[in-house]
Amino acid sequence: MSLHAPTIEQRLRQSLGDALRLAEPLRHHTTFRIGGPAEYFIAPESPEDMARAMQAAHALGLPVHLVGGGSNLLVSDAGLAGLTVVNRCAAIEFDGRAAHVGGGADYLGFIEVCRDRELAGLAYAAGIPGSVGGAVYGNAGCYGQDIGSRLIEGVIATLDGASVTTQPRSWFEFGYRDSRLKREPHALLSCVIELEPGQRSAIQGEIDEKLEIRRVKHPQWRFEPTAGSYFKNLPPGFQVPGLPHSPGTHRIPAGALLDACECRGLRVGDAMVFPKHANILVNAGHATARDVLALAEIMKARVRERFGVELEEEVMFLGERPDLSAVLGQTVA
Ligand SMILES: Cc1cc2nc3c(=O)[nH]c(=O)nc-3n(C[C@H](O)[C@H](O)[C@H](O)COP(=O)(O)OP(=O)(O)OC[C@H]3O[C@@H](n4cnc5c(N)ncnc54)[C@H](O)[C@@H]3O)c2cc1C
Helix, strand or coil: CCCCCCCHHHHHHHHHHHHCEEEEEHHHHCCCCCCCEEEEEECCCCHHHHHHHHHHHHHCCCCEEEECCCCCEEECCCCEEEEEEECCCCCEEEECCEEEEECCCEHHHHHHHHHHCCEECCHHHCCCCCEHHHHHHCCCEECCEEHHHHEEEEEEEECCCCCEEEEEHHHHCCECCECHHHCCCEEEEEEEEECEECCHHHHHHHHHHHHHHHHHHCCCCCCCCEEEECECCCCCCCCCCCCCCCCCCCCCCHHHHHHHCCCCCCEECCEEECCCCCCEEEECCCCCHHHHHHHHHHHHHHHHHHHCCCCCECCEEECCCCCCHHHHCCCEC
16 A cells, blocks of 8 residues: 555546646647647547546646647647647437537538538638537638537536536627637537538538638648637728728728837747748748747737737637747847
């Protein structure tokens, strides 16, 4: 019999077994390829395992960090304390036009499974990386459409894993790149998405078209690591001081302001503004989170000085913020 009390690792392992990993590099789980180690890490494939992992962390007083495809995240170089849970619950079932999909399902993979069933409605989103759960969290979308408008209901768990409930669309309070999940953290275990009948070939045609547009305009995130648009677009009808009034419902792209401030190609360390899109930052080698944060600060300052507008980050930062003063002193333009 051991005279010592079991360590946190031993107690976690009692609940989670060999699936538990220590010091897992989070750069392997983000499309930016940036992020230090997760103190404790697990990638559950069923909602039951996911709830068990969150319960075990809660019982030990450990914070829980949820990650899907890691495509909208900037993770601290120092990594994350507590338990990082990468959602791999990816089951997909159909009930007529309704798809029951796990929060960890790959979004493009899900769109393709719907295509095979001749179910349309999501092909516009082909090329948005990440998971269905991450898409619901941030109400991901493009071309004026978003995933929230097709969600019928979602199964959510509190982050202590204690309570699992099914909530209708209204609960999620979807807005532009926004949902209630941002304000009241829950894990989306699965959801029901409403689709409509379509023709396989037409759906495939739209998927191909959207992927091609992204291939030309955006970085290929598998080879040019990025987290997509870094800043949110401005609200519809927002009057940018110094720019002509643009009435209507379209959002003013943050990229337009960043272009006016000549941000393309700006660089701090290996963090760089994508040459073809001023609102996209790429990891051009071995960028650190600190490089990216410093570059973003420089971009925000340019827009603030020129237009008096404060850009808001769309990419979410996880972990402890580093001190940027040293990096901000040596910008490379
Ligand atoms: C090249 C590129 C292009 C992009 N284009 C678009 C675009 O056109 N439109 C758009 O909206 N976004 C776009 N994005 C951003 C990103 O792909 C989306 O926001 C995506 O939906 C994030 O999903 P994810 O699974 O990767 O989430 P992650 O990055 O893993 O996580 C983002 C947030 O969601 C939370 N989360 C993840 N899974 C769950 C879950 N199951 N339950 C609760 N919370 C969860 C996490 O805790 C985190 O706070 C793009 C990104 C890239 C790299």
